[in-house]
Amino acid sequence: MGRSPCCSKEGLNRGAWTALEDKVLASYINTHGEGKWRNLPTRAGLKRCGKSCRLRWLNYLRPDIKRGNISRDEEELIIRLHNLLGNRWSLIAGRLPGRTDNEIKNYWNTTLAKKAKPKSHSGSSKETSPAGTKFRPRKPSASASAASSQPQVIRTKATRLTRMLVPSLPLLVDDYSTTKPAFELRVPQTQSVSSVPEDAVNTEVQYQGTGAINFGCNEYEATAGDDNEDGNGDHDIPLDDGVLNDWIGDVNCDLENYGASLDLDSLAFLLHSDDWLGQENSI
């Protein structure tokens, strides 16, 4: 049972890419564009899995990629973003132009995890990183891990957070016309804004691939008392009001354009604010 493999592994090259393979892949993508990764190896004449081709292109061959020499500013930004977002490497990478999630992940695991470790923690190297990443010692022996008396490590799953439910958004809707909030609050057209009961407004916070955060208002139930349940089976994560206020207070920018034009300069505020540094990951 189980999934079918992404491709037949027989007769395929594995391991490090050769310069020739890189050249073939790059020239194929430059000619035909990205996408259709599954068929790409056949069409390009590469003995590689499509997935492998995609990874190679995205992480190493793309022309806009910076390699190595992660600056001090970038390093600090990674630490701060990791504090905020946890192991969401693609989101973090989205805020560092030219950096890939794989590079940042590797850099974190090899370098920054130690620096970012809270000072109060004085445990062994088998502890987890601040956001729960297991810190794996190099090549542990099988017997050592089997004989470990540590409680069973809970491995984090690669679960993408797509939505959060923010109950009782602390925003005075009546003031919306005069005080522009840090984000747009959209209320269903059928409702008068001022008539929306405060406790009935739930706001979905949605991450998108670009790293932008969209705030939108879902349809609320008109019946009193049913203020949180949207019944769609999603795992909604209630946000602590304090955390939300921090977000709103700090990210005082036009989020509509946030993802599109983001660069390091626009994130300078992250480098100069200490108020949320060290705060436990609340999401």
Next chain:
DNA sequence: AACTAAGACAACCGCTTTTCA
């Protein structure tokens, strides 16, 4: 010089999510 441990990072794997017919 030889050996070993640790660092660094490319690549792979398995899973989830999104897209599309």
Next chain:
DNA sequence: ATGAAAAGCGGTTGTCTTAGT
């Protein structure tokens, strides 16, 4: 509405390099 394919994501592993003894 549904299922398969494609894309994306994060964890893990393998291997080469470097530093220390």
